[in-house]
Amino acid sequence: xxxxxxxxxxxxxxxxxxxxxxxxxxxxxxxxxxxEKPFIRRNPYLINPLSAVxxxxxxxxxxxxxxxxxxxxxxxxxxxxxxxxxxxxxVLGLYGGYDNQxxxxxxxxxxRRFTIATEELGEGVPSLLSLHREPEYICEDLCFFxxxxxxxxxxxxxxxxxxxxxxxxxxxxxxxxxNGNFLIGTERVVEMPYYVSGLYEMTMMGKxxxxxxxxxxxxxxxLEMEDGNILALTExxxxxxxxxxxxxxxxxxxxxxxxxxxxNCLTPGEGASGGCTPRDWFHGNALFYDPNTHSITLSGRHVxxxxxxxxxxxxxxxxxxxxxxxxADKQSYFFARTGEGEFDWPYEQHxxxxxxxxxxxxxxxxxxxxxxxxxxxxxxxxxxxGVLYRIDxxxxxxxxxxxxxxxxxxxxxxxxxxxxxxxxxDHYLVHSGGIQYDGAHASERPAALYQRDPRIRGESxxxxxxxxxxxxxxxxxxxxxxxxxxxxYHEQENLPLGEGSFVGRxxxxxxxxxxxxxxxxxxxxxxxxxxxxxxxxxxxxxxAVFEGGQVVMLMLxxxxxxxxxxxxxxxxKFNALCCGAFIxxxxxxxxxxxxxxxxxxxxxxxxxxxxxxxxxxxxxxCGDQKRE
Numbered sequence: 001x002x003x004x005x006x007x008x009x010x011x012x013x014x015x016x017x018x019x020x021x022x023x024x025x026x027x028x029x030x031x032x033x034x035x036e037k038p039f040i041r042r043n044p045y046l047i048n049p050l051s052a053v054x055x056x057x058x059x060x061x062x063x064x065x066x067x068x069x070x071x072x073x074x075x076x077x078x079x080x081x082x083x084x085x086x087x088x089x090x091v092l093g094l095y096g097g098y099d100n101q102x103x104x105x106x107x108x109x110x111x112r113r114f115t116i117a118t119e120e121l122g123e124g125v126p127s128l129l130s131l132h133r134e135p136e137y138i139c140e141d142l143c144f145f146x147x148x149x150x151x152x153x154x155x156x157x158x159x160x161x162x163x164x165x166x167x168x169x170x171x172x173x174x175x176x177x178x179n180g181n182f183l184i185g186t187e188r189v190v191e192m193p194y195y196v197s198g199l200y201e202m203t204m205m206g207k208x209x210x211x212x213x214x215x216x217x218x219x220x221x222x223l224e225m226e227d228g229n230i231l232a233l234t235e236x237x238x239x240x241x242x243x244x245x246x247x248x249x250x251x252x253x254x255x256x257x258x259x260x261x262x263x264n265c266l267t268p269g270e271g272a273s274g275g276c277t278p279r280d281w282f283h284g285n286a287l288f289y290d291p292n293t294h295s296i297t298l299s300g301r302h303v304x305x306x307x308x309x310x311x312x313x314x315x316x317x318x319x320x321x322x323x324x325x326x327x328a329d330k331q332s333y334f335f336a337r338t339g340e341g342e343f344d345w346p347y348e349q350h351x352x353x354x355x356x357x358x359x360x361x362x363x364x365x366x367x368x369x370x371x372x373x374x375x376x377x378x379x380x381x382x383x384x385x386g387v388l389y390r391i392d393x394x395x396x397x398x399x400x401x402x403x404x405x406x407x408x409x410x411x412x413x414x415x416x417x418x419x420x421x422x423x424x425x426d427h428y429l430v431h432s433g434g435i436q437y438d439g440a441h442a443s444e445r446p447a448a449l450y451q452r453d454p455r456i457r458g459e460s461x462x463x464x465x466x467x468x469x470x471x472x473x474x475x476x477x478x479x480x481x482x483x484x485x486x487x488x489y490h491e492q493e494n495l496p497l498g499e500g501s502f503v504g505r506x507x508x509x510x511x512x513x514x515x516x517x518x519x520x521x522x523x524x525x526x527x528x529x530x531x532x533x534x535x536x537x538x539x540x541x542x543x544a545v546f547e548g549g550q551v552v553m554l555m556l557x558x559x560x561x562x563x564x565x566x567x568x569x570x571x572x573k574f575n576a577l578c579c580g581a582f583i584x585x586x587x588x589x590x591x592x593x594x595x596x597x598x599x600x601x602x603x604x605x606x607x608x609x610x611x612x613x614x615x616x617x618x619x620x621x622c623g624d625q626k627r628e
Contacts, residue, residue, distance in 0.1 A: 005524075005531035005544075005616050012537055013168065013187075014208050017045045018499035021207075025497070028055050028088065035104060035112055042116065047167045048206035052091040052116050053495070054104065061085055063107040068093045068100060074138065075157050079489035083107075090205050090495045092488040093142075093163045096121035121165055124152035127477040129459065131160040134471045137464075141485035146174050146184070147581045148417055148433060148479040149448055149458060153184070155486075156474065164488065166206055169581045171196065173221045173482055180490035181209055183222050183230065190217045190507070190539075190593050191239055193448075194579040198254075198504060199232065204488050208500040212254045213538075215507035219243060220285045220578065229257065231296070233284050236261075237507040241268065244282040246296060254503030260296065265309060265316040271326040273348050274368035274376055275576050276302040283576050286362075286419075290354045293317075299352040299362060301576060304345070304371060306352045306362060318393065320360055321345055325371045335391055335398035343400045346387060347371075350578075351419030351431075351482065359401065360389045363418035363430065379442035384413045386420040386430035386465075404430050404465050410442050411435070412461060417578050419482045427466045431483035435459040447479060448580020481579055506538050508598035512566035516553055518613040525607050525614040533605060533618055539595045540620060542567075544607075545588045551610055554592055556603035556620070563599065564608075567592050596622040 024041050033039040039055040054066065061083040068091065070076040077093035094100045097120035105111040126145065142155035142163055153174070155164035171194065172185040181201050188197040195217035201210040216234040220243070223231050230249040235242040241263070248258040268281035275283070283301035290297060294311045305321030316333055319326075322345040323334040337343055346364035353361050364387045368376040385405030391398050405412045414434035421429035436443040436458050443456055450456040458479040464472040525531055531544040542554050552567040571587055584591075599622035607614050 005529075005533060005618065007533045007535070007618050009535045013047070014211060014500040014502065015537075017207055020044060020046055021497065021499075024053065033057060035106065035110065038104065038112075038114065040114070040116060042118070045205050045207040048165065048204075049118060049121065049167065050092070050094040050096060050163060050165055051205050052094065052102075053088060053205075054091055054102070054114075054116075055086075055088040056104075057086050058106070059085070064089060065103075065105045066091055067103040067105065069103065070157075071095065071098075071161065072159060075159055075161060075163075077163070077488060079494070081494070088495065088497075090203075091116065092204055093157075094118050096125070096162055096165070121162065122167070124150070124154075124167060125162055125165055126151040126154055126480070128156070128160045129475040129477050130473075131475075132470065132473040133158060134469075137471045139472070139485070141487055143462060143474065144174055144484050144486055145433075145460070145462075145476065145480040146482050147171055147579065148481045149451070149580050151478045151480070158472065160474065164204070170200060170202075171481065171579050171581055172219065174484055174486075175222055175224065176484075176486055177201065177224050178228070180492035180494065182486075183224070185218050186211065188539075188593075189582050189591070190509070190595065192582065192591075193577055194582060195219055195235070195239075195242070197506060199230070203494070203496065205495065207496070209496060210254075210500055211502045212249055213502065213504035213506045214247065214249070215256070215505060216245065216247075217507065221287050223287065223289060225289060226291060227251075231287060231289060233287060238510055240279070242280050243284050244268075246284070246287060246298070249504065252503070254505075256504075260309065260314045262298070262300075262307075262309075264314055266300075266303070266307070267327075270330065271303040271305060271321070271371070273302045273304040273371070274373070275348060280576060285350050285578060286352045288353045290358075292358065297352055297354055297360070299349055301348045301350065301365075304347045304349070306346070306349065306360060318391070318396070320389065320391065320398065322347070322371050332396075335396050337399075338392075338395075338397040339399040341400060342403070344385075344387070344403075344406070348415070350417055353420065353422060355388070355422050358391070360391060361420045361422055361428070362387060363414075363420050363432070364403075364405075365414055365416065365418060365434075367415045379413055379415055379436075379444055380410050382413055382442075383409050384415075384418060384432050386428060388428070402426075402428075404428070404463065405432065413442050414460075414479075415442075416446070416576065417479065417481050419484075421484065423464075426468070427464075429462065429464050429483065429485065431460065431462045431480075433460045433462075433480045433482065435461060436479065446577050446580070448577045448583045451580075451583070451585050479580075506595040506597045509539075509565065509593070509595045512553060512564045515564060516551060516608055516611070518553075518608040518611050520606075520613045521615075523612075523614055525609075525616055529607075529609070531607070531616070533616070533620075535620060538597070539593060542592045542594070544590060545586075546590055546609070547588060551608070552590075553608040554594070555606040555608060555613065556594075556599070557606060558601055558603050561601070563603070565592055565594055599623075
């Protein structure tokens with residue numbers, strides 16, 4: 001029997017990076033590299049084309065300063081590394097498609113300059129539409145943008161030049177860690193539209209230091225606790241309800257140390273927003289731990305509210321939002337408005353945080369801007385904004401202290417993503433990441449599902465506001481989940497060596513509860529379905545092309561058991577699509593991800609299409625991670 005569908009084994013990114021690093025170190029060890037003739041390896045970890053490693057040896061221990069000269073003086077990036085005789089140094093902040101001038105300067109003053117040429121960056125780099133910068137504005141940080149649609153994670157300097165870029169679709173929040181690395185969602189989808197396998201701890205070079213697998217997958221947001229452990233948003237392994245759980249991950253082992261299920265303190269369906277569904281009833285999209293109150297603050301898009309729960313007990317402390325439509329037994333958890341100034345409740349908000357003095361900030365998307373369907377606003381008539389509230393838990397009152405964005409109306413409206421950052425009193429960042437137009441006005445349709453429609457276009461606007469004045473504003477083509485300002489270098493280890501580790505465990509992929517009657521035939525799956533099976537270390541990915549309405553299942557079968565996975569060919573209908581990076585432009589292209597966790601044995605892979613069970617000619621071996 002000849003395979004009709006394509007099969008290949010795909011080595012994971014961690015393993016490919018480890019091979020690339022070993023090759024780099026072996027080449028460096030063999031050579032006699034000096035300050036005058038150093039070793040240079042571009043893009044050493046395969047996914048950051050604006051990085052390099054430069055290496056040489058000196059007779060005496062000395063500190064070395066690496067400088068990437070800017071196209072303008074203010075764009076220069078420089079970092080000094082500790083004393084050593086063997087220098088293997090990361091170079092960050094290169095320009096794409098440019099002969100970069102890089103200077104190495106020893107502590108004693110001796111220096112050499114070299115050219116590191118880079119290729120033009122690909123289609124995944126966002127286009128700058130406009131930039132406003134006040135003359136006095138100076139900022140060494142880059143502004144990092146994480147994906148929502150087709151563009152990839154990218155960072156711009158204050159003058160609008162791309163200085164950092166990753167070529168794989170890692171997604172959601174980019175959270176800096178105390179050791180200088182950052183956490184970000186993996187590119188490994190386990191359940192559409194955007195639930196991924198877990199988190200990468202990654203360096204600015206793009207190297208994966210550690211991969212955390214989470215049984216229910218990961219979405220939206222994560223943070224590092226004071227003891228180094230990680231809070232992350234997830235859901236149950238069954239995916240019966242989604243985006244309604246928080247887990248505490250052990251930093252070393254990846255094991256789940258605690259779980260908070262929002263269904264234990266809130267009732268699904270109560271306080272529903274316009275986008276609420278029975279499955280995605282809460283839609284947690286941000287979390288924040290406050291050590292002053294030992295509590296977790298969460299943004300629930302589909303209840304139009306920011307909620308706060310006790311860290312130890314998981315009990316509800318308070319709810320910030322419009323109390324209308326909530327039942328009587330929840331009313332005491334809400335704040336009553338006080339003060340005489342302007343005030344609006346947030347609706348379908350994102351990116352909540354607690355300021356050092358206890359203020360509550362968020363990006364108020366303003367989607368629908370009501371809890372009563374008859375009062376829903378069209379997007380073109382609404383507004384989005386960053387907002388800061390002051391709450392008093394003793395009197396259960398709330399006052400609006402600041403907002404930015406309402407005055408800009410439709411041009412700043414983002415129905416589905418955005419965030420804020422607090423830099424100090426009266427100094428904030430506001431990112432309206434999901435601006436979408438349908439022709440001349442704000443779109444009522446999500447751009448991710450209409451990527452081929454020329455009428456639908458996306459933008460993002462990010463502003464830095466100081467003392468009521470916009471001192472920096474960047475407008476990009478496309479939508480971007482979040483914006484965050486960070487430095488490229490830090491005072492910890494900037495180039496940790498050694499293979500990245502894998503911790504935690506993948507969840508068991510849910511199976512379809514009903515068997516579809518199908519006749520087993522000896523035919524191979526027809527070539528017109530363009531099917532491919534890609535096996536990875538801990539899962540396999542089935543891809544094919546089916547017409548809408550076809551009934552399709554993937555089957556794993558042997559003499560003693562069978563496992564069936566339903567493949568939906570219906571047009572995707574997502575009420576909330578905070579990241580559409582994995583949505584296919586052609587809806588006939590489907591992808592099914594099946595984890596090996598929970599499977600044991602050798603299975604024939606078969607595919608049911610419209611009542612007929614086809615052979616693929618492929619057998620796969622699976623071993624449960626817990627078995628000997």
